[in-house]
Amino acid sequence: MLWTIIVTIVGGAVIGLLGKAVAPGDRTKFPLWLTIVCGIVGMLVGSFIYWGLFGSNNGDFDNHEATWDNATNGIDWLRHAWQVGVAAVAVIVAAALTGRKKA
Incomplete structure (x- = not known):
């Protein structure tokens, strides 16, 4: 569980x-x-969107079923x-919500 939190924070950055x-x-x-x-x-949201559109029909590999966070072999x-892409949209939304204006 701790490793998941660390990877999520570092990956999120x-x-x-x-x-x-x-x-x-x-x-x-x-x-x-x-x-x-x-x-x-x-x-998180990008992984779920990808899983819903493309990954959920992947078959078994490496002796396990494809999941939302591990849908293919390798990277x-x-x-x-x-x-x-989803993070870019989140950045745009965050900029709008924080009231940042163009300089």
Whole structure:
């Protein structure tokens, strides 16, 4: 359980920074903790969207059934792309909710 929390926070920071980088505009000047929250949202929601659209029909592999957080052998680059996209949307929403304006 502790490892899951650590991976989620570190992964959320990475995905959040990537989402912040691909979000349009320069209205994304808010604290790091909010970036990490956007990344965690991106990780979770992006994984579930990917699972619903593409991953749920994957068969068994590596002696286990495909799950929402492990749907393929190796690194699932498409799932990570969905995570970054959702994190970018979360960054845009966070910027709008925090009232950040263009400089």
